[in-house]
Amino acid sequence: MTGIMSSRTTVIIGVVGLIAVIGLTFVLEPFRNYQLATIAAYLCAVAGLTMLTGVNGQLSLGHAALMACGAYCYAFTANGLAEQEIEGPVLLIVPIIAAVVGATVLGLVIGLAAARLHGPYLAGVTLAFVIALPAVTSRFSDVFGGDQGLWITVERRPEFLAGRGGTEMFQAWVAIACAAVVVVLLRNLMRSNFGRQMRAVRDNEVAAALAGINVARTKVIAFTVSSAAAGIGGAVMAFMTQSASPGAFNLFISLFLLMAAVIGGIGTLYGALWGSILLVVLPDVIGSITRGLSLSPEVAQRLDGNLAVGLFGAVMVLVVIVAPFGIQGLVRKAGHQIRSRGSLQSAPHPK
Amino acid sequence: MTPHDTGPAGAPPRLALRDITVRFGGLTALESVSVTVPAGSVVGIMGPNGAGKTTLFNVVCGVYKPTSGSVEIDGRAVRPRTHNLTGLGISRSLQGLGLFGGQSVLDNVVAGLQVETKHSFFEELLALPRATRSEREKKERAMATLASLGIDAYAAALPDTLPYAIRKKVSIARALVSKPSLLLLDEPAGGLGHEEIEELATLIRSIPGNGCSVVLVEHHVDLVMSVCDSIAVLDFGKLIAQGTPAEVSANPAVTEAYLGVDAA
Ligand SMILES: Nc1ncnc2c1ncn2[C@@H]1O[C@H](COP(=O)(O)OP(=O)(O)O)[C@@H](O)[C@H]1O
Ligand SMILES: [Mg+2]
Numbered sequence: 001m002t003g004i005m006s007s008r009t010t011v012i013i014g015v016v017g018l019i020a021v022i023g024l025t026f027v028l029e030p031f032r033n034y035q036l037a038t039i040a041a042y043l044c045a046v047a048g049l050t051m052l053t054g055v056n057g058q059l060s061l062g063h064a065a066l067m068a069c070g071a072y073c074y075a076f077t078a079n080g081l082a083e084q085e086i087e088g089p090v091l092l093i094v095p096i097i098a099a100v101v102g103a104t105v106l107g108l109v110i111g112l113a114a115a116r117l118h119g120p121y122l123a124g125v126t127l128a129f130v131i132a133l134p135a136v137t138s139r140f141s142d143v144f145g146g147d148q149g150l151w152i153t154v155e156r157r158p159e160f161l162a163g164r165g166g167t168e169m170f171q172a173w174v175a176i177a178c179a180a181v182v183v184v185l186l187r188n189l190m191r192s193n194f195g196r197q198m199r200a201v202r203d204n205e206v207a208a209a210l211a212g213i214n215v216a217r218t219k220v221i222a223f224t225v226s227s228a229a230a231g232i233g234g235a236v237m238a239f240m241t242q243s244a245s246p247g248a249f250n251l252f253i254s255l256f257l258l259m260a261a262v263i264g265g266i267g268t269l270y271g272a273l274w275g276s277i278l279l280v281v282l283p284d285v286i287g288s289i290t291r292g293l294s295l296s297p298e299v300a301q302r303l304d305g306n307l308a309v310g311l312f313g314a315v316m317v318l319v320v321i322v323a324p325f326g327i328q329g330l331v332r333k334a335g336h337q338i339r340s341r342g343s344l345q346s347a348p349h350p351k
Numbered sequence: 352m353t354p355h356d357t358g359p360a361g362a363p364p365r366l367a368l369r370d371i372t373v374r375f376g377g378l379t380a381l382e383s384v385s386v387t388v389p390a391g392s393v394v395g396i397m398g399p400n401g402a403g404k405t406t407l408f409n410v411v412c413g414v415y416k417p418t419s420g421s422v423e424i425d426g427r428a429v430r431p432r433t434h435n436l437t438g439l440g441i442s443r444s445l446q447g448l449g450l451f452g453g454q455s456v457l458d459n460v461v462a463g464l465q466v467e468t469k470h471s472f473f474e475e476l477l478a479l480p481r482a483t484r485s486e487r488e489k490k491e492r493a494m495a496t497l498a499s500l501g502i503d504a505y506a507a508a509l510p511d512t513l514p515y516a517i518r519k520k521v522s523i524a525r526a527l528v529s530k531p532s533l534l535l536l537d538e539p540a541g542g543l544g545h546e547e548i549e550e551l552a553t554l555i556r557s558i559p560g561n562g563c564s565v566v567l568v569e570h571h572v573d574l575v576m577s578v579c580d581s582i583a584v585l586d587f588g589k590l591i592a593q594g595t596p597a598e599v600s601a602n603p604a605v606t607e608a609y610l611g612v613d614a615a
Contacts, residue, residue: 192475203451212465
């Protein structure tokens with residue numbers, strides 16, 4: 001599996017892709033830029049989750065809660081800074097760092113508990129965090145703002161952007177920058193010895209330990225890193241929506257993140273990208289289809305939201321059956337075929 | 352006591368198990384078993400299925416804690432911790448295969464070099480030169496080990512795509528790559544054909560030449576008899592015989608408990 005794509009090729013694809021996406025933000029209308037930013041925010045969390053589940057074999061249904069942790073840490077810090085009348089890059093960067101720190105600490109705590117658990121037990125514990133979130137925010141509503149959540153004072157777009165793409169373009173830039181950092185760091189990890197440790201623990205814990213791998217430590221670190229990534233995703237969401245509320249990070253979001261990772265191709269960062277794109281594009285497509293059907297308002301309202309969940313579930317079942325390595329698996333297969341056809345053509349014909 | 356208790360220069364044995372007892376609930380898997388492995392020797396452990404051979408390895412490796420008894424390495428009592436074993440120079444191959452199915456042959460073998468990891472987690476996170484250089488060096492060492500076993504051609508393959516005998520070699524390569532001074536082999540001949548077992552025997556005989564002791568758990572009587580300096584025979588968790596291959600094969604208790612069963 002290694003060496004299919006050389007290190008240099010992926011770096012080139014990454015840099016070119018990044019430049020292309022930034023260029024795209026100049027031509028997209030504001031609403032599309034906002035969608036682009038949403039994709040990037042999801043990508044942070046899905047990338048962390050695909051590493052945790054696909055590479056390390058730990059199943060988490062709690063990543064929405066970790067995103068929420070990031071969002072609230074962002075909110076507390078940003079509002080605190082704004083009260084001190086601090087603006088500029090500080091109002092953007094410090095809250096994001098706070099989100100990372102907060103999600104890392106929460107992830108470490110869950111990870112320590114998770115290291116001794118497997119499969120459904122781990123899923124159950126992480127699920128509990130998502131389920132408990134609304135109760136926590138309403139119990140301590142003077143801190144978390146109850147069901148409504150918190151409004152956040154965010155850093156406005158820099159002056160020089162005024163009149164161009166506006167706020168949404170700035171949001172997309174911030175989101176893309178965060179996602180790029182997350183993806184690059186996770187990629188480094190997955191290709192390093194730690195990546196090998198995670199895969200070894202996933203494949204065979206006893207053999208991993210005998211090879212000299214501290215199984216519990218590997219699991220805790222993987223969970224913590226994955227949580228930090230989810231925390232950044234939550235921070236970006238908070239920055240974009242200028243709010244942090246329990247409803248934005250419910251169980252559905254956890255399931256969507258997991259489905260995105262599976263549909264995209266579990267355990268790969270490209271897969272996380274495909275999955276995150278689907279998370280934003282698919283509901284949009286469904287929305288325009290149902291609108292085109294001119295359904296009665298009652299039916300339309302009932303379909304709204306539920307249809308996306310159902311369709312995602314259906315797509316995931318389909319993917320698990322026909323393409324177990326997800327979209328990225330199909331992309332890879334196609335790439336192989338194109339390359340082998342190319343090499344056949346370039347090979348000298350025997351006379 | 353026995354001539355194997357100490358090495359030639361009176362050095363402590365590489366590994367000494369003293370009065371090891373392991374109970375799983377009501378079942379006594381090992382009862383007061385003592386085995387010594389002098390430096391540079393090949394010690395065989397035989398016994399029918401369920402005799403407690405793998406359990407003995409698991410005690411050495413810290414997978415199970417003995418109910419009583421002690422483990423000594425180079426004359427010092429230790430409480431083994433599984434992931435620290437390679438740091439003590441101890442490698443083990445698992446019964447069956449125990450390979451990492453989702454990783455290439457090369458990655459499987461590189462995984463055996465954890466003890467060589469000197470850089471920090473953050474150097475890996477940032478892909479700093481020390482981390483990437485260490486990866487490259489490990490891959491070179493793993494390739495050399497694969498080549499020494501004649502299976503370097505399969506480095507990029509996934510284990511499941513390969514014949515059983517080659518997978519078996521991969522698991523031995525993973526144990527050998529860290530250049531251990533004590534190698535524990537759990538039924539390395541299991542599932543192998545006649546010629547492959549001959550090859551394995553040659554390999555095992557060559558290992559002590561590198562200053563490495565070997566403990567060989569094996570069913571295959573001919574293999575054990577031909578490569579071991581001394582043999583311990585377990586039956587229902589009890590040590591029923593210990594000595595040179597000649598002594599053990601002449602022991603009537605062994606013939607009854609093990610060889611007899613085999614001959615019948
Ligand atoms: N973790 C365990 N829990 C309960 N019983 C065990 C466990 N491990 C081994 N045993 C039992 O201990 C005995 C010895 O097993 P083992 O050491 O695997 O035998 P073998 O000599 O075939 O390698 C068997 O009866 C086995 O069922
Ligand atoms: Mg056994």
